[in-house]
Amino acid sequence: MAPNLKETDFIHLQAYKEVQEPLKPKAEKREYTILYHVVLLLAYLHIGALYGVYLGFTSAKWATVVFNIFVYIAGSYGVSAGVHRLWSHRAYKAKMPLQIMLMLMQSLTGQTTIFNWARDHRLHHKYCDTDADPHSSARGVFFSHIGWLLVKRHPECLQRGKEVDVSDLMQNPVVMFQKKYYSILSPLMVFILPTLIPMYFWNESLSNAFHVHLVMVMTGANVTFCVNSIAHAFGDKPYDKNMSATKSFPLSFFSSGGHHNYHHAFPFDYRSSEFANDYITFATDFINFFARIGWAYDLKYATPDMIANRASRTGDGTYHHHDE
Template sequence: MAPDVSSVEVIEREPEFEKLVAPQAAPRKYQIVYRNILTFGYAHLTALYGFYLACTEATWSTIIFSYILFALAAIGITAGAHRLWTHRAYKAKLPLQIILVVLNSLAFQNTAIDWVRDHRLHHRYSDTDADPHNATRGFFYSHVGWLLVRKHEEVKRRGKFIDMSDIYANPVLRFQKKYAIPFIGTICFVLPTIIPMYFFGESLKTAWCIAVLRYVLNLHIAFLVNSAAHLWGNKPYDRTIKPVQSLPVSFVAFGEGFHNYHHVFPWDYRTAELGNNYLNLTTIFIDFFAKIGWAYDLKSVTDDMIQSRAERTGDGTNMWGFGDKKNVENKFE
């Protein structure tokens, strides 16, 4: 009997690409995306005006409400798009996934599907031309410049072969992708504008500008993980890579700044070592839902493995950036 070929999925084999060794950035010609320049320009000008209004006209209720949204949107990226869907560092039941996709929409950094593809590509080809926000090109490019120009050809070529089968099989993420404009637009901009107007008596102008201010702040906090956390800090686990431990980034990004650790152990749901939870609010969030059974199969790294890797390839500092770095150079010769 002949096989049912209609049920067989045809998967294009990944070609043998030239190996890219970080840090790597070949000369390139930038193609500016003027639409993105205009939208980012409008958003930042509006955010500046929103900051002025926050200091002069907005009610404290609106400011507190906006900060709560700021924190929730950050969790939508850190606990959702990053730790759950990109790295599969833990599993989440349907109610938690729905919560996370709503919070992820509040952050609006494209759809979660787009975010996951870019981030998996980032980890596979970190700090090379196949990395969407290649930090080898400097702070501005890795922070926001990569969104203002066309994608590098290596990003487009190699991005086609990133395994996304688990993501496309997820109905929650497919829903967000299918209804991206009305769903994300309503959660990220419409409701954060209407609620202060209805409940706190804000004008449309003030409510809208502060909603945009909150959104822009969320963007820049996330962008710092791509930029500052690849440029300035210590490297207690692998001194040969660009990602670093950045306490300031961890403070503002809910624990995502322990980046040297994260790039060495990307499957750890904490993205950091045990003992730093007072800077790692995302881990506290996941632990809470683990206690009520909505998050499960949390992956982590043993203390012995962490210590062994630090002694073998680290720069001699600990996770906080302290330690005796004496003779570290000789250790790797």
């Protein structure tokens, strides 16, 4: 139980069955149509980020590095607490000020619009490891990590993407505002402002400001990618051994997605794990804080009995009860 939150502040779900519609075959052999412009863009961004690491240790000012660490943290909250738990899974509700804050924080990451991110994530859960899953782990670690961005989508994924329920997103003014103005918000929030701020306030060079920021952008992207790849390939399955999602202990220190087996077993849980915090990102504590001040409410989570029963029924035997 989160500190200083009353029992009545939570919605206890006594029963939950994830709606998943597996398609067959899980991963047909197919020829990929490579999107060369995306390949070149991501190659440039990764090379630029590596150069940014070098500049961070050699010529960038300490204020630039610290500033970008804070930008990274803000972006991670925008993804984990925002587009993932709030908008993709509706694991809690947020008042307008928090929604606007999370939208702007998510816009820092460059990880597409909230609308597209949430739609794809719902596809991933509903059709996990089938041809309708945008980053199906059945096609291998590289594909599920970044390869899915480098090729045209499978026709089944395109079709199911048109059918998945996104009515709540279309009715959300914050989500639709970002979608409408993303062509302006994205370059402004991802590249322009994070580059100009160090240049204006502490006279950082353009190259240092831009490339050091790329380190944070690409680190955040690859942490998200690892949840799609590493957390579907390596680790234990304490809650459900019948799914590809795993509990990846090393990844859990960098992302709440490390507890991915739990998340796929209980996708409605705002915590994404049964643990009191999420190690480095602390996204659960972030939501708890805003629940205390009334900006977040209707927090959903799985009860200890639900968790223990699920682990006993479908787990791989590695589950150990966690007392919060």
